[in-house]
Amino acid sequence: MSGTRGQADSPGRLSHAEERVLIERALNGCEEGARRLIDAHKDRLFAFVGRIIRDHHDVEEICQEAFLRAFANLQTFSAEYRFSTWLFTIGYRLCLNHLRRKQAVTGEMEFSTLASAQADGPDQVAGSEEAARLRAMVWEAVDELNPTQKATVLLFYREGRSCQEISEVLNMPTATVKSHLHRARQRLKDKLEPVIAEDWSRLDLLHRSA
């Protein structure tokens, strides 16, 4: 298999067994258990929520709410699932509610407000200016996706989730997840291909800088 994807069990992430122990502790009122669950998931949840909605202040608020709801309903959580699956489900639904509210107030969805300042930040520039430009274009294309397609792509590539797992998070059939992934890839291809087609060797820049 070519390409890089996040791994659900990569180093730094809690194993399923560790997660169960921490959930048990949190259920018994142990704050340290809850804190470790927060620390193990907060960065990934921020990255996920932050890409779907773009306002940093709102991201923090939504992530906090997601953890609160997860802890408040921990007794209904089934241990056969990953805690992150549940947390991302709550986070995703909160994002949708947030976007709906925003749409009701402003009348428009803010899907594509690419924060180019972020994309061009010091962490982003890796390799060369050209690589940074291409990478920014990838994120531009991602930001132009609708919230569900965006969530699908992030869960697949960044979180390393299978289509089946994504269907559990987004509560939709696996076939629909595949359809969202297909459309998202098509959009990425449509956006990048005209640029790369002039000189396909530039594709290596993306690979090398990734």
Place this chain on the structure above:
Amino acid sequence: MIECRQANNLIDAYLNEELSASWTAELHAHLIACPRCSRELALLDACGDVIATDRIGPVPSDGFADRVLAASREMLAQGARARRRRPFSAWAGAGLAAAAVLALMALPLATVERPGTLILREQVSIGEVDSAELPKEVAQKAMLEYMVETIRTLQPYADESDPTPTLPMSESGVPESGDPDAASIQTPVEELRQILER
């Protein structure tokens, strides 16, 4: 060997890691011979690499975990205070069901006083109906449906926009519970339905 059109149809399954070994071999053979398809796949791979590895976007500010835990403590304290203030709240559902049963007992008193609306003698409208002539069974059914709907709307967490999944979804999309006894737990609506059906 497969053609470009077929290869394109296989690329998604290949990227999703769901392509069988034999089809993967077919695709690889095509990619070696077709620079265009090969480039397209390389482009999608490169995009996937960027999405998987770029570490951009907001990060939690200092003390995020502390704030979550503090808010969680506050929520628990509020819940405890609310429970102390409303000691009989647990009986609210049962009370509501009992009231509904009493209302049903009064059902024989229900009459149709004007076409289209079923009226109780106390002049409480319980909903629009199509026929001016209502047999007793139809009136009972209408009353039952109305009461069930009323109680359903009074239940907590009925809001569709509530983002907290009460239970994770199973493969079939049906909520599952880790609690084997959960299936036997009745909601007030189910309880009322059973009482009325008896």
